Amino acid sequence: MNRTELRFALRLIPFLDSVEEFEDGLVKLGDRRWLVWHPDVMTALFRHDRDLRHPPSRTLSPLLGNRSVLWLDGAEHTAYRRTLAPMLRGARYQALIDEMVERSIAELPNHPVGLSEWTRKLTLRIMGRIVFGVDDDELLAAFTRWLDRRLGSRVRTLAHRYLGRGTTRFDPHLDEMLLHRAKTAEPPALAAHLPPEDLRDQVVSLLFAGHETTASATAWTVFWIDRTPGLADQILENDALLDATIAESLRLSPPATLAGNRMSADGMVITPSIYLAHRRAATYENPHVFDPTRQPPPPGAFFPFGGGVRHCPGKDLALLEIRMIVTALLRRRRIRLNTTTCTPQLRGAAMAPPPSLAMEATCRR
Structure with a gap:
């Protein structure tokens, strides 16, 4: 691994910031990348x-499995x-999302809570209901602990990626719980349409990809609204401004810094940088200025959900x-946050606000 690859691997965001002004928009990371x-x-x-081929992520494939739809070609x-797309059609889940959001807001304590932790718990609840058809906070909490480790x-x-190379990072007990829930779901959307040997990888991929980036994008949107005086009240008066605010948040703080690897027939690896x-x-x-207008x-120039055949379904x-x-x-x-500055935390190649960013949510009167 050369010095450029080392900086890219160990200090991703500082490295990306250091090459931001390269006008040709490309950097050679290694002999073939x-x-x-x-x-x-x-x-x-x-x-x-x-x-093109789409080689697995060295960070995520030991977690999600080599049969994840994210790596198939x-x-x-x-x-x-x-098979999976019908499960992810947003409009059919509006009532479900409304129910889950109302419950999570009602559960907000009177003291500050970690913004990213709250949005992850909420979006994982939503995805868990979509995948399993039932609420199972105990299972989702176990899944969260497994990811956080x-x-x-x-x-x-970095320890997971480089010290455990060549090995999986599955948790057999957690996998057993996930598979049981998937097989007993009503309707059994995944178990009925996927080969049994692939079911685990697709369940884990859906839960992970279906909540992690959404949670980060939501947290970043709340952050930018809080940081922009008067924007919250303007959004309440103008729904279109909310869409523009979300888009600008996705631009300036994309929940994924990279858009997956592509490999040409001769073995050249190309990594698109969303950031x-x-x-x-x-x-x-x-x-670097947040501007919803x-x-x-x-x-x-704008692909927060990836692109090509790998765009997020x-x-x-x-x-x-x-x-x-x-x-x-x-x-x-x-909503009031405890800071006006925010150093991103990387979770793999995903970019989220740090755990220290706390939200105080008081009732409107």
């Missing part, structure tokens, strides 16, 4: 995505997405959750 973010390159890459990948800090993530594409000065005026970006569901959670919070509580 490039980091890219120029919008023209991204447009071309996503257009030809079906012709070709006809197999297409078939799995067709591996991704809860940068040190844990850098969204902060490119040649694309966005004053890119920005004009729509050009193609290839749960995008519409995620956006619906963010809108409903933020709207309910603003209508029912006055």
Whole structure:
């Protein structure tokens, strides 16, 4: 591993910040790997995505499994997405999301709570109900502990990735609980349509991908609203402004810094950087300024949910959750955060507000 690869692996965000001004929008990470973010390159890459391979993440594949839909290719990948896509159609879950949001807001204590912890618990509850058809807070709490032991800090993530290479990080007891819930779900949406040997990997992938980035995006949106005087009241008077606020939050604080690896036929690995594409000065005026009034970006410059054949199938569901959670919070509580600055915490390649960011939510009168 050369010095550039080492910086990329060990100090990802500082490394990305250090190359942000490279106008050509690419950096060579190793002999056969490039980091890219120029919008023209991204447009071309996503257009030809079906012709590329998508190698597993060295951080996530030991957790999610090698049979996760996130790593499959070709006809197999297409078939799995067709199976899973109906589960992720946002509009069908509006009543469910409303119920879960109302319950979580009602449970907010009178003292400050960690914002990211609260949004993760809520979005995992929603995803758990979608996957299993029932509430099971004990199972979801066990799932959270399992993830946090591996991704809860940068040190844990790096130890998991480099000290345990070549091994899985499954928890047999947790897997048994997850599979039991999936097989007894009503309706058994996954168990009825997936091979038994793949069920575990798809359940874990849905739970992880279906809540982690949505939770981060929601927390970042609350952060930017709190940091922008008067914005909360303006959003309550103008629903369209909420959509613009969410989009600008996804631009400046994308919940995923990278958009997965692509590999060409000759073995060249290309890694798209969402973080850098969204902060490119040649694309966005004053890119570090939060501005919900920005004009729509050009193609290839904004892809918080990835792109090509790997774009997130749960995008519409995620956006619906963010809108409903933020709207309910603003209508029912006055939100105050304990800081106006926020150093991101990496969970794998995902970017969330740190645990120290706390939210005080008082009732509106």
